Amino acid sequence: xxxxxxxxxxxxxxxxxxxxxxxxxxxxxxxxxxxxxxxxxxxxxxxxxxxxxxxxxxxxxxxxxxxxxxxxxxxxxxxxxxxxxxxxxxxxxxxxxxxxxxxxxxxxxxxxxxxxxxxxxxxxxxxxxxxxxxxxxxxxxxxxxxxxxxxxxxxxxxxxxxxxxxxxxxxxxxxxxxxx
Amino acid sequence: xxxxxxxxxxxxxxxxxxxxxxxxxxxxxxxxxxxxxxxxxxxxxxxxxxxxxxxxxxxxxxxxxxxxxxxxxxxxxxxxxxxxxxxxxxxxxxxxxxxxxxxxxxxxxxxxxxxxxxxxxxxxxxxxxxxxxxxxxxxxxxxxxxxxxxxxxxxxxxxxxxxxxxxxxxxxxxxxxxxxxxxxxxxxxxxxxxxxxxxxxxxxxxxxxxxxxxxxxxxxxxxxxxxxxxxxxxxxxxxxxxx
Numbered sequence: 001x002x003x004x005x006x007x008x009x010x011x012x013x014x015x016x017x018x019x020x021x022x023x024x025x026x027x028x029x030x031x032x033x034x035x036x037x038x039x040x041x042x043x044x045x046x047x048x049x050x051x052x053x054x055x056x057x058x059x060x061x062x063x064x065x066x067x068x069x070x071x072x073x074x075x076x077x078x079x080x081x082x083x084x085x086x087x088x089x090x091x092x093x094x095x096x097x098x099x100x101x102x103x104x105x106x107x108x109x110x111x112x113x114x115x116x117x118x119x120x121x122x123x124x125x126x127x128x129x130x131x132x133x134x135x136x137x138x139x140x141x142x143x144x145x146x147x148x149x150x151x152x153x154x155x156x157x158x159x160x161x162x163x164x165x166x167x168x169x170x171x172x173x174x175x176x177x178x179x180x
Numbered sequence: 181x182x183x184x185x186x187x188x189x190x191x192x193x194x195x196x197x198x199x200x201x202x203x204x205x206x207x208x209x210x211x212x213x214x215x216x217x218x219x220x221x222x223x224x225x226x227x228x229x230x231x232x233x234x235x236x237x238x239x240x241x242x243x244x245x246x247x248x249x250x251x252x253x254x255x256x257x258x259x260x261x262x263x264x265x266x267x268x269x270x271x272x273x274x275x276x277x278x279x280x281x282x283x284x285x286x287x288x289x290x291x292x293x294x295x296x297x298x299x300x301x302x303x304x305x306x307x308x309x310x311x312x313x314x315x316x317x318x319x320x321x322x323x324x325x326x327x328x329x330x331x332x333x334x335x336x337x338x339x340x341x342x343x344x345x346x347x348x349x350x351x352x353x354x355x356x357x358x359x360x361x362x363x364x365x366x367x368x369x370x371x372x373x374x375x376x377x378x379x380x381x382x383x384x385x386x387x388x389x390x391x392x393x394x395x396x397x398x399x400x401x402x403x404x405x406x407x408x409x410x411x412x413x414x415x416x417x418x419x420x421x422x423x
Contacts, residue, residue: 150279179278
């Protein structure tokens with residue numbers, strides 16, 4: 001049997017809804033493990049990508065400096081990088097803050113908003129710095145494929161991964177393409 | 181071939197004197213993608229989605245007169261690729277966040293994007309700052325989603341007999357304006373039964389208090405492609421309006 005494909009997954013500025021939807025492949029996950037093994041992913045808790053990964057699935061847009069580092073690590077390691085879900089493809093709902101200056105966003109959340117005790121803008125060195133705007137991932141790195149949806153359905157994930165595992169260009173039938 | 185016949189993708193299509201290519205196609209049950217055409221309104225050629233090749237030249241099917249012997253190409257790779265790029269430009273030019281839009285699943289922009297296989301945006305997103313108008317008791321105006329097709333502008337003028345909407349500004353400064361002393365929808369003549377309030381192909385003009393009556397996943401274009409829906413509905417309207 002051929003060597004298993006290595007898959008890495010991560011969520012940048014996402015809600016992990018795409019990861020949850022991925023798990024909606026249900027019992028097909030047993031068949032999936034015949035085809036692939038998981039590398040860096042919240043499902044394995046492996047913290048960094050191996051040197052060589054076949055498929056990288058990126059959920060979420062790029063909101064902060066850590067997202068930039070993570071995305072670059074994935075691009076460096078992954079032969080095929082897939083933007084998964086609305087946020088990775090167009091920034092999604094987090095990009096609603098793109099219309100409001102960052103300073104005003106932070107002030108509303110941490111200084112002037114309702115119910116705030118001890119107002120201060122968090123500045124711990126451990127915290128990644130927010131970017132001025134939320135960006136879709138194709139604005140930072142080359143993306144090979146796009147899997148739209150909020151989230152893409154389990155069937156769409158299954159189709160995409162099995163197509164790639166079979167060495168085919170992934171294609172979705174009409175009823176699996178949704179932007180919502 | 182009989183008089184008044186052209187071909188669309190090789191198929192003979194009869195047309196009436198005065199028809200545009202779009203009108204002939206609709207009557208013949210052939211779908212030419214469009215966002216700004218409605219049989220009840222005068223064609224304006226705004227959206228460029230209906231670009232076809234007529235005897236080798238690219239034209240807007242909605243404004244180009246049908247003529248004897250024309251060889252029209254419509255559903256071909258080159259034109260569908262152009263349409264995909266136009267849709268992508270419309271998506272990056274506005275703020276089209278489908279997961280948060282009540283029109284999702286009933287939206288013609290989204291449906292055409294699905295049908296031309298748009299999986300990504302290709303271009304950098306602009307995220308323009310656009311104003312919403314929530315002032316009207318029954319109708320919401322969200323300029324984030326406006327694609328400047330002018331359907332509401334023309335429906336108001338030609339069908340409702342009211343000048344409610346207009347497009348102001350140029351290029352990237354284009355925006356939809358409301359004809360009222362305050363500039364707000366609540367002070368305009370727009371009513372919920374007007375064609376102008378119901379003709380928007382996207383989610384820019386939404387009737388309030390009907391949100392999610394039909395759940396996501398069960399809407400018009402969730403199961404059926406826009407070609408099928410459009411042919412079924414517009415042929416009837418076209419024959420009613422132009423005979």
